[in-house]
Amino acid sequence: xxxxxxxxxxxxxxxxxxxxxxxxxxxxxxxxxxxxxxxxxxxxxxxxxxxxxxxxxxxxxxxxxxxxx
Numbered sequence: 001x002x003x004x005x006x007x008x009x010x011x012x013x014x015x016x017x018x019x020x021x022x023x024x025x026x027x028x029x030x031x032x033x034x035x036x037x038x039x040x041x042x043x044x045x046x047x048x049x050x051x052x053x054x055x056x057x058x059x060x061x062x063x064x065x066x067x068x069x
Contacts, residue, residue, distance in 0.1 A: 012059065
């Protein structure tokens with residue numbers, strides 16, 4: 001794939017958020033995101049931008065594996 005972000009690397013972490021939703025603030029001086037929401041991990045591939053779908057499918061498989069053990 002030869003796109004604008006060729007060579008971009010990502011690191012994924014699985015965490016459990018134990019705070020309250022009102023502690024999440026995306027309205028900062030230089031926001032990276034306009035909004036946020038919780039979704040089921042299994043729904044990631046259906047909402048991903050086209051070039052990230054395969055990545056999210058792999059992540060979904062990994063999460064399914066972790067949840068089955």
